[in-house]
Amino acid sequence: MRTDTLLKVDSIQCQYGSQAVLDGVSFDVNDGDICCLLGPSGCGKTTALRAIAGFQPLTSGTITLGDQLLSNHSFQLEPEQRQIGMVFQDYALFPHLTVGDNIRFGIQKSPLLEQNEIVDSLLDLIQLESIAQRFPHELSGGQQQRVALARALAPNPRLLLLDEPFSNLDVDLRRHLNLEVRDILKEVGTSAILVTHDQEEAFAFGDRIGLLHNGRLQQWDTPFNLYHEPCNRFVANFIGQGGLLPGMSIDQHRIKTELGVMTGNRSYDWPANTPVDVLVRPDDIVLNPDNGISSTVVKKVFSGSATLYTLQLPTGSLVESLFPSHHDYSVGDTLNIQAEVEHLIAFLPDK
Incomplete structure (x- = not known):
């Protein structure tokens, strides 16, 4: 069984002013695993994602990706140097660029032939080859979401972060794309962390789920164990x-x-x-x-x-x-x- 640790979050604390938003949060993400940070609004899950991405400094603790230090209390590697991709809640597609050029955006420094191969491969992966020349406003919500995913995957990140990417979609489409995105990530072998407040979404998407409450990680475990073996009363009441x-x-x-x-x-x-x-x-x-x-x-x-x-x-x-x-x-x-x-x-x- 694979046990290689890709991401290690060790006792991190984040503050906004004097208010601690994360307090001693620790978890590991193994290479190839898809994980979720779950919890009610204001629990700190988006702050944890921002800290991993490099947008939120740490008060204490460390974050490492493989052997590389990403953050501690006195050091913060720039986001663009972290080999981490991100899919935002609003997709953040460039309205003036076509589908193909949106996907190409993060790999423009590569040779043109290599760019074309990557774009074509990802268009095939997300099954949007026929609309490569369309613009974002001409796409459905589900199509925009897949383009945002492909753009994030184009630079071949070691880790992908997804900040509630399905929240703007209707219920049926959310369920469908949840499974579709998971299948795509498993196919390319990319590790990922999804932030969500929807436990059904987390159960369907994640190999492991971390439940946060008031800035503290209550349990980091498989969906089965969260449901059947909750470690405290909050987990028991929140899950299922x-x-x-x-x-x-x-x-x-x-x-x-x-x-x-x-x-x-x-x-x-x-x-x-x-x-x-x-x-x-x-x-x-x-x-x-x-x-x-x-x-x-x-x-x-x-x-x-x-x-x-x-x-x-x-x-x-x-x-x-x-x-x-x-x-x-x-x-x-x-x-x-x-x-x-x-x-x-x-x-x-x-x-």
Whole structure:
């Protein structure tokens, strides 16, 4: 398995005036990996991207690309010397240049024959050979996005940064281009970091995702682990659907809840009878008409192939469950349910 580290972000801090925007953020990007920085507005994810690109100085910490120092508290390599490409939210295409010339812009110092080969290759890669002579205003949003990607790839950067490049597109086009851009990056073998506030977008795009909150990196992990193995309450609540259900520890592996005793392979060292909160995802809740716990449907959200139900337990606690849409229950219906939790995740209650 490849373990070569391309980018190393080590305990970086960034400030705007006296306000710390990033505080001790660390993560690695391996060669060929596609990663995401995810989080709510104001969490510091765009500042982290700007620091990597060379537009934001560091108060402390270091950023290195391979063996090359990019930034520390006293040094900042110029952006154009970093071998890093960037795709902006508004694409920033030059309106007076054709598609082909926009792609050519960053490689104009290369021999003309080499320029032509690179432009032709990238036009083929983004499947826009037939409109190479058009101008940006003649393109759709999706076409502009692909041209911006090709222009960023033309100088063969070691790392590509994408600052919410899909946010101006409609939902269906965003989903399509998200996967398309990922496929293009994998085909050319370029490592990338995407900044987004949309976790569905991050899950589809990233090999690894970093979740930021209040300038601190909460967890840097695979999409699977972020969902099933969140490291703290913020990650558990922010990622995916579901919620925290009150319980009481029995021993290291078992927790008693209103939905019965939940058992997992994770060990907790809390004393018996410690109050805890257990993470319950919609896929943890199943129907058990004969021996289940009674619950009442209080909300439903239909999404085509499945319906997300919010269910109220006898104590008033709420859980969510995702059932195939051909099971059509109404608000007010009573359902007998049980929990089948494969990943038992629990936290001490907030003080």
